[in-house]
Amino acid sequence: MLVPFLHTTANVESWPRAWHLHPVLVPLLTAAGVGYLIALRAARRSGRRLPPAWRAVAYFAGLAALAVALLGPPDHFNGVLFWVHMVQHLLLMLVAAPLLVLGRPIWLALWALAPRTRRGILRATLGSRPVRSSLSLLTHPLTVLFLYNGSFIAWHLPSLYQAAVVNELVHELEHASFFGTALLFWQVLLDPRPWRPRLSTEAAVLLLFITWMASDLLCATVTLSSELLYPIYAAQPRPWRLSPLGDQRLGGAIMWAAAGVLYVALLLAFLAYPAMRRASKPRHRPERPSGQRHLAS
Incomplete structure (x- = not known):
């Protein structure tokens, strides 16, 4: 029998107390x-x-989501329940990453530096042609589209997925891949400057739509499959009398619903934003000639 990830436990009664102090993650957070x-x-x-207060709230909410995903119950039950593992992935890719990006930590760090230091950093990155070319390639919409969706799909292939469940090093690599590509994806989508210009509405909508369809394809495959795609869970204790196949379908449905709601909401937001921005601009009345102003008075 395969040995699940080290922090895994099947004792559901310990759920509220299922936290651990990781020697690397706790200092980093x-x-x-x-x-x-x-x-x-x-x-x-x-x-x-200073940035609006809501950006700081978003940033610390992102850190809290990271702590829950990597130090809390999802990290303890991911080797026993597939649906819990999916919640962990959602927290990393669809909650923590975009919230951290919305906090604008890069901008804040740059503006907090002394002007000379800030100019030196920007000159070293944006002023160097090789660095600028590398950043341009890394943050290109097609690059982030491939990395983000490729990572998400590849790690849910049965062979890679089960390797991550039984091997701590592979599991950490999976998490780093999910979180790193998600940070890059949301940075380009929500706040790409100063590394590249902000995406047009059309490009952002297309990026989101393709990502939504890729996510739907994987989630539908997992949810609607009549076969157990990840047999490792059949060998584990079954909390709450949930069958392995029922667990798999529940996990797929959670991914399907959560990702769908987020992507649709963002699509609508990007489509509505230009009109909302135009409506918020004050309308300037054409100034009347001085004679008309005198008569009106």
């Missing part, structure tokens, strides 16, 4: 939170205009 606060303070002292 702490440093990310403290660093953001330090950057906010430095930006305030320099007289810079």
Whole structure:
């Protein structure tokens, strides 16, 4: 029998207490939170205009989602319940990553630096042709489309998926792949500057639509399959009397519904944004000639 991932447990009664302190992740998450606060303070002292409060809330909500996914119950039950593993993937790719990007940590860190240091960093990245070309290729919409969807689909192939369940190193690689490609995808979609211009509405909608269809294809395959795609779960204890096939279908349905709702909401938002922006602009009345103003008074 294969040995599941080290943190896995089948004792559902311990669910609320299923947390662990990872020797690498805890310091990294702490440093990310403290660093953001330090950057906010430095930006305030320099007289810079601070980002809206909701961006800081989004950033720390993203860190909280990361902590839940990697240190909490999803990390303990992912080797026993397929649907829990899917929740973990959703937290990494569709919750934590976009929230962190919305917090604009890169912009905040740059503006918190001394002007000379900031100019040096921007000159080294945007002023160097090889670096600029590499960044342009890495952040190209087609590149992020391939990396994000390719990672999502590849890691759900039965061979790779089951290897990630039984091997901690492979599991960490899976998480890094999911989270890294998701950060890149959402950065390009939501806030690509200063590395590249903001996407047009048409490009953003197309990127989202293709990603939505790729996600739907995988989720439909998992949900509607009459065969057990991941036999490793058949050898595990069955909490809540959920059969392995029922577990697989539940996990696929959760992915299908959650991803679908998010992608559709974002599609509608991108389509509505230009009209909302036009409507929010004040309309300037044509100024009347001085004679008409005098008569009106």
